[in-house]
Amino acid sequence: MTDQVSKMMEFVASCGDAKKLRQIAENADIRGVPDLARAARLKLYSILPGEDPGTLEFAVWQSIFALEDVLKQERGKTIMLSRTRQKIGRQGVQKCVSDLILGSASEGFKMLHDRALLDLSFEAVALKHPDRFDDIVLDAARIRLAEVGYSVP
Template sequence: MTDDKAERAIRMIENCSDAKKLRQFAANARREGLEAVARAAELRLYEVLPKEKPGSFEHDVWRSIYALEGSLTSERGKTTRLGRTRPKIAQLGELETVKDLILRKKASEGFFMLIDRHMAELTFEAVALRHPAKFDDPVLEVAAARLRSVGIEIDRLQRN
C-alpha cells in the first residue's frame, strides 16, 4: 500500500463508526505490515465500542478498558478480558474503581501496560485528569505525579 493509500485508509477510519469494519481495517493493515493504519483502526475502534455518551467520564473509562483488552487480545491471540476491573466496576461503579486504582501505592498493571503500548491518554490517571470535577485533589495529584513519573507530559492529556 502506498503512502497515499495509507493516508486515505486513515481518513476512512477516522469517519468510520462500524466496529466490524474497524476490526477488518486493522486486520488487513496488520497483514500488509501497515502498523500505523492498524493502530489508527484500533484506536478508533476503542472510541466507538463504549455505549456511553462520547466525551463522558464513563465513555473514557470504557474506552480505556477496551483498549487494554484489545491490545492484550491481539498480542495473545485469544480473547482477553480484565477479570478484576470489570467485576469491580459492576460492584462499585466506574468512579470508585478509578479512584481506588489511582490511590493504590503502586500503579496498576494496566497502567504500565497502556504506557508500554504508547496509550498514556487511555490510562485511568489520564481519564481522571480529563474529568477533574469528578475527583478530589489528592486523586488528581497522584494521577498527575504517576504520569509524570513515567515521562508523560500531563498538559497534553487534559481535556482533549
Template sequence: MADTAVTKALLIIEKCADAKKLRQIAANARERGQISVAHAADLRLYEVLPSEKPGTLEHDVWKSIHALEDTLTKERGTTTRLGRTRPKIARVGELETIKDLIMRKEPSEGFFKLLERQMPELTFEAVALRHPNQFEAAVVEAAEERLRAAGISL
C-alpha cells in the same frame, strides 16, 4: 502503501463508526505492515465500542478497558477480559474504581501495559485528568504525579 493510500485510509478510519469494519481495516493494515494505520483503526475502534455517551467519564473508562482487553487478546491469541476491574466497576462504579486504582501506592498492571503499548492517553490516570471536576484534588494530583514519574506529559 503509498502516502496517499495511507492518508485515504486514515480519513476512512476517522469517519468510520462500524466496529467490524474498523477491525478489518486494522487486520488488513497489519498484514501489509502499515502499523500506523492499524494503530489508528484500533484507537478509533476503542472510541466507538463503549455504549456510554462520548465525552463522559464512563465512556473514557470503557474505552480504556476495551483498548487493554483488545491488545491483550491479540497478543495472547485468546479472549482476555479484565477480571478484577470489570467486577469492581459492577460493584462500585467507574468513578470509585478509578479513584481506588489511582490512590494505590503502586500503579496498576494495566497502567504499565497501556504505557508499553504506546497508549498513555488511555490510562485511568489520564482519564482522571480529562475529568478533574469529578475527582477530589488528591486524586488528580496523584494521577498527575504518576504520569509525570513515568515520563508522560499529556
C-alpha cells in the same frame, strides 16, 4: 504515505463499524502499516463505549476496551478485565478509577505506556475529569504519569 493508505485513513476516520475497523487493524499489522493499524484501533476504541462521549463513563470504557484489545493482541485470545468490570458494577466507575490510581501502577498502565496509549489510562482519564475526583487521586495520577515522562495537560 501511499494513496491507498491515505484513502484507508480517510475511511477509518469516518467508519463506525467495529468489525471493519478490527479487520483494517489486523490487515495493516500484517502488511506492516503501523500508522493505519493504530488509527483503526483508536477509532474502534472511540466507537465501542455505549456511554455519552465526553463523560467519565465513556472514557473509562474506552480505556477498558483499549486494554482488552492490547491483551488480545499480546496473548492471541480474548481477555476480559473481569475484576475491573465487576468492581465498576459493584462500586461504580469513579470508585474503581480512584482505587486503581491510588494503588500501585497496574500491569494495564504499563501495557498502555509501552504502546504510547497513556492518554487512555485511568490516570489520564481522571485528570480529564477533575471535578469527579478528590485532590489525592488527581495528585497520584499526575505523579504516576510524570514518573514515566507523560506530559500532563
